[in-house]
Amino acid sequence: DTGVSQNPRHKITKRGQNVTFRCDPISEHNRLYWYRQTLGQGPEFLTYFQNEAQLEKSRLLSDRFSAERPKGSFSTLEIQRTEQGDSAMYLCASSGSQGTTYEQYFGPGTRLTVT
Amino acid sequence: AQKVTQAQTEISVVEKEDVTLDCVYETRDTTYYLFWYKQPPSGELVFLIRRNSFDEQNEISGRYSWNFQKSTSSFNFTITASQVVDSAVYFCALSEATLGSGSARQLTFGSGTQLTVLP
Secondary structure, eight states: OOOOEEOOEEEOOOOOOOOOEEOOOOOOOOOEEEEEETTOOOOEEEEEEETTEEEEEEETTTTTTTEEOTTOEEEEEEESOOGGGGGGEEEEEEOHHHHHHOOEEEOOOOOEEEE | OOEEOOOOEEEEEEEEEOEEOOEEOOOOSSSSEEEEEEOOOOOOEEEEEEEEEOOOOOEEETTTTEEEEEETTTEEESSSOGGGOOOEEEEEEEEEEEEOOBBBOOOOEEEOOOEEOOO
16 A cells, blocks of 8 residues: 655745645545645644545635645645745645544655745 | 644653653544654654544553543653654644544644654
8 A cells, every 4th residue: 555645746946936736645545634844843734625525724725825636536736926935845644534544644745945 | 723732842862761752732622633743854744643532541552652631631752762763853733523523634733842862
């Protein structure tokens, strides 16, 4: 069973450009989460999906951010008109929604640097 | 609102010493879940343990043990006979339960404790 994968692992972009990240969850997991982690801090929740439905969004998720999970499998997170403050590690996690499957398993993250 | 506090920013111990990482949480829910994660220098978060709010039984797994006390809202993590490979940032996290199903939701993390084990 493969774990959560994220692509790309690193992204350097210029301020004002759009970027898109992809997350492939563990295959039998129906929940998928996005978090953001800055240096020296714990991850902060952005949004999560159950199957293809986006159930919750954090106030951190400004209008420039959009996430999709069109077929309930992989997910994409897009940031439009990037700002230097968007520089962070973007983490994806997946979990089940039944009983003992509540643990969230994290991918390796996508490190975004906005210059 | 829920909150997780890890007051110890950095801890340094010598190999084979025992070390306890503190975690204090706040939530208004009666059903919730507590987690510990390890983030080694490679960066990937590794799940260690989940506890349910209705199960205060302490748990031991090899050199790791966890002490959950609802009365003090604490969920502390002890590593016995620490090893250099234990060096990492450790995060405590809290998830409230979904109304109805009781399933776990998104995690609220503490700011982490950087543990350094010296040889």
